[in-house]
Amino acid sequence: MPSHHPSEEMLMxxxxxxxxxxxxxxxxxxxxxCPECRHRVSAFEALGGVLLEELSPAPLGAEALDAVLARxxxxxxxxxxxxxxxxxxxxxxxxxxxxxxLLPEPxxxxxxxxxxTIAWRRVxxxxxxxxxxxxxxxxxxxxxxxxxxxVVPRHTHGRSEMLLVLEGAVRDRxxxxxxxxxxxxxxxxxxxxxxxxERPCICLAVLDGPLRLTxxxxxxxxxxxxx
Amino acid sequence: xxxxxxxxxxxxxxxxxAVARGGDRAAFSALFRHFAPxxxxxxxxxxxxxxxxxxxxQEVMLTVWRRAGDFDPAQASAATWIFTIARNRRIDGLxxxxxxxxxxSDPALVPGAPEAADRAIETSQDTARLHAAIAGLPGExxxxxxxxxYEDQPHSAIAERTGLPLGTVKSRLRLALGRLxxxxxxx
Ligand SMILES: [Zn+2]
Numbered sequence: 001m002p003s004h005h006p007s008e009e010m011l012m013x014x015x016x017x018x019x020x021x022x023x024x025x026x027x028x029x030x031x032x033x034c035p036e037c038r039h040r041v042s043a044f045e046a047l048g049g050v051l052l053e054e055l056s057p058a059p060l061g062a063e064a065l066d067a068v069l070a071r072x073x074x075x076x077x078x079x080x081x082x083x084x085x086x087x088x089x090x091x092x093x094x095x096x097x098x099x100x101x102l103l104p105e106p107x108x109x110x111x112x113x114x115x116x117t118i119a120w121r122r123v124x125x126x127x128x129x130x131x132x133x134x135x136x137x138x139x140x141x142x143x144x145x146x147x148x149x150x151v152v153p154r155h156t157h158g159r160s161e162m163l164l165v166l167e168g169a170v171r172d173r174x175x176x177x178x179x180x181x182x183x184x185x186x187x188x189x190x191x192x193x194x195x196x197x198e199r200p201c202i203c204l205a206v207l208d209g210p211l212r213l214t215x216x217x218x219x220x221x222x223x224x225x226x227x
Numbered sequence: 228x229x230x231x232x233x234x235x236x237x238x239x240x241x242x243x244x245a246v247a248r249g250g251d252r253a254a255f256s257a258l259f260r261h262f263a264p265x266x267x268x269x270x271x272x273x274x275x276x277x278x279x280x281x282x283x284x285q286e287v288m289l290t291v292w293r294r295a296g297d298f299d300p301a302q303a304s305a306a307t308w309i310f311t312i313a314r315n316r317r318i319d320g321l322x323x324x325x326x327x328x329x330x331x332s333d334p335a336l337v338p339g340a341p342e343a344a345d346r347a348i349e350t351s352q353d354t355a356r357l358h359a360a361i362a363g364l365p366g367e368x369x370x371x372x373x374x375x376x377y378e379d380q381p382h383s384a385i386a387e388r389t390g391l392p393l394g395t396v397k398s399r400l401r402l403a404l405g406r407l408x409x410x411x412x413x414x
Binding site for chain 1: 252256259262263265266268269271272280284285288289302303304306307309310311313315318324325326327328329330333337340353354358361372375376397400401407
């Protein structure tokens with residue numbers, strides 16, 4: 001079970017429906033790996049139900065109920081299909097029992113498959129990325145594949161960075177983050193997370209605002225890369 | 228007519244189960260009369276105006292009718308279940324974004340401990356405790372909780388609307404959550 005969880009406010013915002021798509025993707029993927037946080041989110045949904053009960057009713061038109069009753073059996077009034085991420089899911093080959101996929105849903109559908117089947121783009125030596133389709137452009141969501149032992153150049157953030165580790169582990173600011181763990185770096189934090197030396201690390205990153213490299217090499221790299 | 232009147236007095240959970248079992252239109256009408264005006268208030272606070280709010284309320288209630296079979300009183304109260312439908316409808320209909328959600332049948336999902344058999348009773352006790360806990364919060368804290376559920380950019384919008392510094396909003400929300408925690412999570 002993960003030991004680093006999203007903050008309680010973030011779980012509440014996810015339950016309330018006010019979290020933007022990119023951080024909601026990170027929270028939902030953590031939930032797939034963390035029954036404890038699923039329990040917390042259910043509790044926040046119960047709070048939403050109680051608050052709904054307590055709202056002062058707003059009157060509807062007199063014909064509103066009749067209008068709905070008239071539509072109950074109308075097959076054309078079926079609700080719109082749920083919005084699915086733009087990436088298409090590669091059909092699973094019909095082979096008998098396979099190991100569970102590395103990426104849980106909803107992340108797997110956003111990525112279009114598991115890490116060994118999707119396209120990666122080299123960012124800098126030892127770091128590759130796969131950008132994920134999310135609605136808003138003020139967030140960036142991507143998968144990073146970091147080679148064993150590689151240190152992400154020192155950087156600070158315009159606003160914030162969230163990482164969810166999916167494979168391997170990251171060390172950052174004296175802590176270890178393994179599968180399912182969430183690391184949160186606020187705007188002002190200057191840090192350089194590193195993949196553990198034993199194996200590559202795959203993580204989901206959600207960046208809110210631009211990211212700036214701060215070390216001397218990083219400042220030079222800023223001109224070439226957009227992490 | 229007498230049927231309708233007696234339905235009005237029934238608990239929302241029972242009404243929803245009656246809809247699930249047999250497509251009971253009288254029960255559905257009673258649910259509508261109870262929830263539709265609250266859903267309209269909810270969607271209006273989130274920015275749906277006039278006819279759009281009415282249309283979204285209709286869509287939420289149609290979804291309630293069609294998906295009633297999925298309602299499980301061991302998992303959530305009727306109000307909670309309807310709240311999640313309205314929440315998803317507003318993300319899709321007002322914000323035009325997808326809502327990323329787990330897939331309970333995903334082989335990569337880490338299963339939780341099995342639920343106790345009397346979970347439905349616990350769920351209704353939780354609901355009663357939550358109502359009481361919210362009523363017991365200081366006014367400024369319960370108002371912040373409401374804003375957190377009825378705003379799209381919760382924390383910064385709350386700061387703007389209340390004129391409080393963002394740090395104060397966050398610490399007051401944390402206080403409110405701390406007071407609710409025993410009710411929400413630990414019991
Ligand atoms: Zn967790």
